[in-house]
Amino acid sequence: MKSNTFKEKAYGRLLRRLFFQTLALLAIAAILVLFLRSILRGKLADTLVYYIAILLDTDWYRAQDIYFIYIRNNIELIIGLIIVIFFFILFRLSSSLFTRYFDQMVAGVDKLSEEADEKIAMNPELKFMEIKLNEVKDRLKRRAEEAQAAEERKDELVVYLAHDIKTPLTSVIGYLSLLDEAYDMPAEQKAKYVHIALEKSYRLETLINEFFEITRYNLKSMPLYQKEINLCYMMIQVADELYPQLAPHGQDIRISIEENTIIWGDSEKLARVFNNILKNAIAYGDKNSSIDISAEENGNKVVICFENKGGIPKEKLNSIFEKFYRLDSARSSTTGGAGLGLAIAKDIITLHGGTIKAQSDNAHTIFTVELFNKQAEAAQL
Incomplete structure (x- = not known):
C-alpha cells in the first residue's frame, strides 16, 4: 500500500510539472504572436518604416510605400509564417521536456546490465522509477x-x-x-x-x-501428478528402503504419524523429498542414534518434522537448500553427494505450494515440511 501511494504521488507531481511547463510554453507562444502583431501595426509600424528607410537608404515616404506593399498588405501571411516557425520551435521545446524523462528512463534501464555498483540517479520527479530500477538492479546482481x-x-x-x-x-x-x-x-x-x-x-x-x-537438474518444467497420499504408509516404505544405509551407522527411524494422515501431492516426487531429507540425516547425524519423524494437521496443511541428533553450523544452515552445496567442505570419496538432494527437495515442495525449512542447535537438527491435505487448497495456487 505504501509503495502504491508513493507512486501515485510521484505520478501526480510529474503530471503537474509537465502540465505547467506545457501551459507556460503556450502562454509564451500567445505573447509572441501578440507582440508581432503590435510590431507590425500601430505606432510601432512607424519604427519599422524608419529602419526600412535606413537599411535601403531612401526617404520616409518611399520606405512607407515599401512597408505597405511588402509588409502591411501581406501581414496575415507573414504572421502565419512566423507562427509556423514558432510552432516548430515551441514543439521542439515542449517535446524535449517529455523526451528528457524518457531518456533518463532508457539510461536507467541500460544501467541495469552494468556490473558497476553505481546507483541509478534520476530527477526528483522520477524518484519512484529510480527506486524501482535500483531494486531491480540489486536483484539482478x-x-x-x-x-x-x-x-x-x-x-x-x-x-x-x-x-x-x-x-x-x-x-x-x-x-x-x-x-x-x-x-x-x-x-x-x-x-x-x-x-x-x-x-x-x-x-x-x-x-x-x-x-x-x-x-539433468531442472525441476521447474516437470509436471505434477497429484493425488491423495497416506503419509504414514509412505514414510514406512521410505524408511524400509533406507535400511541398508541406516544399519552401518547403527541408526534407526522412528515414525509417529497417525495412520489416517493424508497429504495431497505427487507421490513419486514427495517420496524423493523425504528420501533426500532422511539421507541427509543419516549422513550428517550422530551414529547409534534415532531419526524421529512426526506429523500433525494444522488446518488445511500437514506439518511434518524430521529430527535427528547432530547439529548444523549456523553459518551453513542458510545455504543447505542451495544447489551443489555440501555441508562438508572437503569431499570424501566414500560419502557425500553432489549437493543437490536438499535443493531438489525444496524445489519439489515449492511446486506443491508448500514450505521446507531447517533449524539446528549443537545437538539436534529439525527439518519441517508443510504440505496441503486437500486437493481444493492446492488447486488455488
Whole structure:
C-alpha cells in the first residue's frame, strides 16, 4: 500500500510539472504572436518604416510605400509564417521536456546490465522509477552472484567426481586383473576380491548417477501428478528402503504419524523429498542414534518434522537448500553427494505450494515440511 501511494504521488507531481511547463510554453507562444502583431501595426509600424528607410537608404515616404506593399498588405501571411516557425520551435521545446524523462528512463534501464555498483540517479520527479530500477538492479546482481557461485560449486564438484571415479575404477580393474591372471587363486581369497570389486562397482555406479543428477537438474518444467497420499504408509516404505544405509551407522527411524494422515501431492516426487531429507540425516547425524519423524494437521496443511541428533553450523544452515552445496567442505570419496538432494527437495515442495525449512542447535537438527491435505487448497495456487 505504501509503495502504491508513493507512486501515485510521484505520478501526480510529474503530471503537474509537465502540465505547467506545457501551459507556460503556450502562454509564451500567445505573447509572441501578440507582440508581432503590435510590431507590425500601430505606432510601432512607424519604427519599422524608419529602419526600412535606413537599411535601403531612401526617404520616409518611399520606405512607407515599401512597408505597405511588402509588409502591411501581406501581414496575415507573414504572421502565419512566423507562427509556423514558432510552432516548430515551441514543439521542439515542449517535446524535449517529455523526451528528457524518457531518456533518463532508457539510461536507467541500460544501467541495469552494468556490473558497476553505481546507483541509478534520476530527477526528483522520477524518484519512484529510480527506486524501482535500483531494486531491480540489486536483484539482478544477487541472482548473477548466486548463479556464478552455483556454477563454481558445480565445476568444483565435477572435478571432484571425475577424480573420485578413478579410485573405484582403478580398484575394480586391479582386482579383476588379479582374478583373471591367477587361475589357481584360493576360493576364499577369490571371494574376497570379488566382494571388494563389487563394492567398488556400486560406488562407481553412485558417482555416475551423481553426474547425471548434476546435468539433468531442472525441476521447474516437470509436471505434477497429484493425488491423495497416506503419509504414514509412505514414510514406512521410505524408511524400509533406507535400511541398508541406516544399519552401518547403527541408526534407526522412528515414525509417529497417525495412520489416517493424508497429504495431497505427487507421490513419486514427495517420496524423493523425504528420501533426500532422511539421507541427509543419516549422513550428517550422530551414529547409534534415532531419526524421529512426526506429523500433525494444522488446518488445511500437514506439518511434518524430521529430527535427528547432530547439529548444523549456523553459518551453513542458510545455504543447505542451495544447489551443489555440501555441508562438508572437503569431499570424501566414500560419502557425500553432489549437493543437490536438499535443493531438489525444496524445489519439489515449492511446486506443491508448500514450505521446507531447517533449524539446528549443537545437538539436534529439525527439518519441517508443510504440505496441503486437500486437493481444493492446492488447486488455488
